[in-house]
Amino acid sequence: MKSNIVITGSKGLLGQDLSGLLSKKFNVIGFDLPEKDLTDPVHIKGIQEFSPEFIINCAAMTDVDGCETNRKKALEINASAVFEIAKLCKKINSKLIHISTDYVFDGEFELPEIDSVPDPKGFYGFSKLMGEFMLLKELKEDFVIIRTNVLFGRGSRASFTDWVYKSLKENKKIKVVNDQYSNPCYVEELSRFINHIIDNGMPKQSILHSGCPEYLNRYDFTKSFCDVMELSFDLVQPVSSKEIGQKAKRPLKGGLSIKKTEDIIGYKFASLKENFYKLKKILEEG
Ligand SMILES: NC(=O)c1ccc[n+]([C@@H]2O[C@H](COP(=O)([O-])OP(=O)(O)OC[C@H]3O[C@@H](n4cnc5c(N)ncnc54)[C@H](OP(=O)(O)O)[C@@H]3O)[C@@H](O)[C@H]2O)c1
Numbered sequence: 001m002k003s004n005i006v007i008t009g010s011k012g013l014l015g016q017d018l019s020g021l022l023s024k025k026f027n028v029i030g031f032d033l034p035e036k037d038l039t040d041p042v043h044i045k046g047i048q049e050f051s052p053e054f055i056i057n058c059a060a061m062t063d064v065d066g067c068e069t070n071r072k073k074a075l076e077i078n079a080s081a082v083f084e085i086a087k088l089c090k091k092i093n094s095k096l097i098h099i100s101t102d103y104v105f106d107g108e109f110e111l112p113e114i115d116s117v118p119d120p121k122g123f124y125g126f127s128k129l130m131g132e133f134m135l136l137k138e139l140k141e142d143f144v145i146i147r148t149n150v151l152f153g154r155g156s157r158a159s160f161t162d163w164v165y166k167s168l169k170e171n172k173k174i175k176v177v178n179d180q181y182s183n184p185c186y187v188e189e190l191s192r193f194i195n196h197i198i199d200n201g202m203p204k205q206s207i208l209h210s211g212c213p214e215y216l217n218r219y220d221f222t223k224s225f226c227d228v229m230e231l232s233f234d235l236v237q238p239v240s241s242k243e244i245g246q247k248a249k250r251p252l253k254g255g256l257s258i259k260k261t262e263d264i265i266g267y268k269f270a271s272l273k274e275n276f277y278k279l280k281k282i283l284e285e286g
Helices: 013-022 041-050 064-069 071-092 123-138 160-169 187-200 218-229 259-265 272-285
Strands: 004-008 027-031 054-057 095-101 143-148 174-177 207-209 236-239
Touching (some): 004 013, 013 027, 027 041, 041 071, 054 071, 064 071, 064 123, 071 095, 071 123, 143 187, 160 174, 160 218, 174 218, 187 272, 218 236
Parallel strands (some): 004 027, 095 143
8 A cells, every 4th residue: 555645835836746756656645725724733733644654845935025025924834834844743753855945045155065054145045944943953863854946847836947938939038137046956856856765765964955967047047948948049138136126135156066965865966958858848748
């Protein structure tokens, strides 16, 4: 009989992809809004009736600008709920895989390591860092925090690549920032990485990083995407973060060093191009 796995944020970009992949070997139970608001302790308590072998926490308030204006809500889901989930995992002996972000770093230096000191610039990053702290305070084993950055791929909610693809297919001009750097992570790759961890046992290392091997700014990322998708890059106008006027401060040098993670876990993250070709098939199928 398949064992149970609870995926929180199961309707989100990662949660949805992960649910599809893991349903091949687990009985996947999704927890997401509006039915299961994880800021309500009743719903976190409700997880225990499934006695899940793993809980994968993909639920989060990911609206970076929204987190600046609704700080209470951001802390409730990105930090307090993580604490409650960690406590529950301890109580019912479930293993916890929690997803965090490169925005816990200040973006002042390229590709922070798993043991670099966090110093978030915006409230989204701050609330996610609080989530990490609360989890680390509660659990000493059977958990891992996986930080990721700029998730792209096909999802229920339009991701960056969905937006670029749709806009350029419709011949619409778009503006893309050329001063925000990262090593974006294909959502299917992150699901595969999580699956690899599940198959190989929880690592001793408490924090891991995910992303692609290439480090580039969003404009160059878009160019590389357009090359593979055969889209007209002429429609893409480079702009600076200042010009675009985003409410929350973003780390300009975002992204995460994946080297130590690859060595510790024995996993090689695929190149951007490789993943773009996989995504191309999905996008062309519609
Ligand atoms: N996307 C990125 O570029 C990126 C980069 C770095 C790290 N991450 C991290 O990766 C994880 C997955 O991100 P994602 O892109 O898949 O996010 P997403 O698409 O926004 O999915 C998050 C899901 O959590 C749900 N949720 C929010 N508040 C909730 C609550 N109170 N109770 C239950 N569910 C709630 C959301 O519902 P609603 O949509 O209805 O709010 C959504 O379905 C998150 O931890 C995020 O911080 C993402």
